[in-house]
Amino acid sequence: MADLLQYFFSGITQGSIYAVVAIGLSMLYRSTELINFAHGEFAMFGALGLVTLWGHLHLPLPLAFVLTVAGVACVGMVFERFALRPVKDPNPITLVIITVGASIVFRGVAMKVWGKDPVALPPFSNLESIEIAGAVIVPQSLYIVGAALVLAGTLHLFFRYTIQGKAMTACAVNKKAAWLTGIPYERMGLFAVLISAVSGAVAGIFIAPVTMNTYDMGTMLGLKGFCAAMIGGLGSLWGAFAGGILLGVLESLGAGLISSGAKDAIAFVLLLLILYLCPGGLFAQKSAERF
Amino acid sequence: MRGIDFMPGRRSIENVLFVVVVVLMGAVVENTYILQVMTFIGINTLLALGLNMLMGYAGQVSLGHGAFYGLGAYGTAVLSGTYGLSPWLALVCAVTLAVAVAWVVGRPTLKLSGYYLGMGTLGFGMIVHILFREAGTVTGGASGFVGIPMLGVGTFVFEGGRSYFYLVWAVVFGTILICRRIIASKTGRALAAIHGRENAAIALGVDAHSVKLTIFMFSAALGAVAGFLYAHFVLFISPDSFGFMASIKMVTMVVIGGMASVWGAVLGAAVITLLPEVLHGFADYEMIVFGAILMGVMIFMPQGLTRGLLDQYERYRKKRAE
Numbered sequence: 001m002a003d004l005l006q007y008f009f010s011g012i013t014q015g016s017i018y019a020v021v022a023i024g025l026s027m028l029y030r031s032t033e034l035i036n037f038a039h040g041e042f043a044m045f046g047a048l049g050l051v052t053l054w055g056h057l058h059l060p061l062p063l064a065f066v067l068t069v070a071g072v073a074c075v076g077m078v079f080e081r082f083a084l085r086p087v088k089d090p091n092p093i094t095l096v097i098i099t100v101g102a103s104i105v106f107r108g109v110a111m112k113v114w115g116k117d118p119v120a121l122p123p124f125s126n127l128e129s130i131e132i133a134g135a136v137i138v139p140q141s142l143y144i145v146g147a148a149l150v151l152a153g154t155l156h157l158f159f160r161y162t163i164q165g166k167a168m169t170a171c172a173v174n175k176k177a178a179w180l181t182g183i184p185y186e187r188m189g190l191f192a193v194l195i196s197a198v199s200g201a202v203a204g205i206f207i208a209p210v211t212m213n214t215y216d217m218g219t220m221l222g223l224k225g226f227c228a229a230m231i232g233g234l235g236s237l238w239g240a241f242a243g244g245i246l247l248g249v250l251e252s253l254g255a256g257l258i259s260s261g262a263k264d265a266i267a268f269v270l271l272l273l274i275l276y277l278c279p280g281g282l283f284a285q286k287s288a289e290r291f
Numbered sequence: 292m293r294g295i296d297f298m299p300g301r302r303s304i305e306n307v308l309f310v311v312v313v314v315l316m317g318a319v320v321e322n323t324y325i326l327q328v329m330t331f332i333g334i335n336t337l338l339a340l341g342l343n344m345l346m347g348y349a350g351q352v353s354l355g356h357g358a359f360y361g362l363g364a365y366g367t368a369v370l371s372g373t374y375g376l377s378p379w380l381a382l383v384c385a386v387t388l389a390v391a392v393a394w395v396v397g398r399p400t401l402k403l404s405g406y407y408l409g410m411g412t413l414g415f416g417m418i419v420h421i422l423f424r425e426a427g428t429v430t431g432g433a434s435g436f437v438g439i440p441m442l443g444v445g446t447f448v449f450e451g452g453r454s455y456f457y458l459v460w461a462v463v464f465g466t467i468l469i470c471r472r473i474i475a476s477k478t479g480r481a482l483a484a485i486h487g488r489e490n491a492a493i494a495l496g497v498d499a500h501s502v503k504l505t506i507f508m509f510s511a512a513l514g515a516v517a518g519f520l521y522a523h524f525v526l527f528i529s530p531d532s533f534g535f536m537a538s539i540k541m542v543t544m545v546v547i548g549g550m551a552s553v554w555g556a557v558l559g560a561a562v563i564t565l566l567p568e569v570l571h572g573f574a575d576y577e578m579i580v581f582g583a584i585l586m587g588v589m590i591f592m593p594q595g596l597t598r599g600l601l602d603q604y605e606r607y608r609k610k611r612a613e
Binding site for chain 2: 035092093097100101103104106111112219227259261262268271272275
């Protein structure tokens with residue numbers, strides 16, 4: 001029983017990370033209909049940025065956090081301006097190869113800057129871990145879950161109550177109609193990449209103390225985040241959140257009860273099941289078009 | 292392009308030229324390293340040809356074709372290495388396995404399209420990759436499979452170097468002929484119709500799903516043959532050769548060479564195989580340069596190098612004429 005609870009807690013922690021990654025992917029897709037295969041690399045930059053600024057340069061944590069997020073946001077904007085906007089023929093295959101190309105470049109840069117060896121970071125605080133019914137929760141887990149909730153909540157409010165957010169929603173619904181009403185959709189595209197890069201960076205920063213940080217940590221994180229976004233329904237904010245948590249819990253249970261090797265396969269088996277059975281995601285009101 | 296297909300004269304000239312170039316290459320080149328690289332180009336050409344049939348002619352993306360490549364390689368490795376079966380028999384088994392898997396996976400997956408099809412195939416590819424890694428008792432796990440026998444006919448053994456080079460390119464030549472046959476056949480025309488507009492094709496009585504499934508199985512078979520040739524050439528395989536990046540590399544070969552073109556597949560395979568060899572000089576910057584080239588080609592020449600370079604040339608000629 002305590003084991004099961006422990007799996008559950010660690011699943012929620014891991015799931016929150018997937019949720020944040022999935023939210024970034026999903027929000028970008030919503031506004032631009034782009035699947036960004038370099039998204040995991042934003043998380044990698046976030047984690048490694050924190051390693052340098054907080055771990056090596058010993059800046060105060062909040063400052064290191066802000067600087068890292070700002071840095072990754074800049075990377076995202078450069079990526080949008082020079083790799084996505086000039087694309088002449090925006091069909092899925094071309095965009096997939098461009099973003100995969102970008103992810104290779106990002107990994108190459110990270111390998112050059114941070115080297116090939118994994119680096120570990122201490123947790124954000126030295127507080128005692130909490131024990132509930134024999135299962136242990138480390139404070140870092142609470143920070144991760146908290147960060148995911150704050151991020152999703154902020155985005156929710158942003159899309160609902162700000163003019164920018166509403167404009168982005170309009171672009172998502174119909175780009176041409178949005179353009180006719182005077183919304184600069186190119187700037188909205190840049191904005192969407194920005195949001196996605198920031199959330200990627202946040203995921204990386206919060207996961208940094210509980211994982212080994214290397215230049216190639218982003219690939220799997222990005223793909224799993226993608227699975228989570230699909231589970232919740234591509235383009236849906238809380239769907240991505242729920243999909244992430246669900247994936248994390250199932251993975252943790254699978255790793256504990258079946259085998260740790262099977263863990264990685266769970267996300268992709270779920271992905272296939274979702275695609276075959278309800279491609280609009282688990283929480284879709286009506287069946288989505290499989291365009 | 293359609294016109295070329297109906298001009299048999301030009302096609303047989305192309306074929307003769309191809310054979311002459313391959314035979315000459317094999318005869319002239321003494322350097323084993325270069326022969327080896329050219330053999331790899333041949334193996335990759337097979338992969339690109341198979342995927343090109345699916346992507347270029349049928350217009351269906353697959354981001355998981357590395358799985359079929361891996362099934363071919365691991366199939367023959369396990370059957371001939373562990374169980375001592377004749378590699379040729381193992382080839383038949385491996386190809387049958389890949390085709391059967393393609394049938395099972397393709398039936399639900401090919402109903403999807405666009406990004407969703409890409410994601411479905413990606414998921415499938417990842418699952419197979421994880422299987423190779425985790426089924427350690429059969430596949431040797433993450434550290435790889437050692438002890439794959441060499442290919443041979445009677446007493447003759449295809450050792451690395453010249454004989455293997457000829458073997459691979461003979462298979463490539465045969466495959467090019469088969470691919471062209473398919474493109475010119477009823478199935479090929481059905482494929483072109485599906486690529487143009489799937490609903491219109493269905494309205495005209497094309498059984499779109501079964502045509503797509505057939506071509507998916509065909510490209511899976513080619514992938515398995517390529518995996519077979521790869522396994523018996525390098526004699527050591529590990530899961531990483533058949534993972535996500537392998538699948539992406541295959542897609543890149545097709546797209547960079549230019550889709551829906553047989554020679555484009557050869558060109559794309561050559562570029563993607565040679566690039567890392569050339570980039571060795573860049574050492575640590577290899578990844579960055581490789582990724583940048585990938586992005587650059589796709590941003591500025593989305594039709595692929597063949598089309599893109601031709602366009603550039605025509606623009607240049609127009610400028611000179613003015």
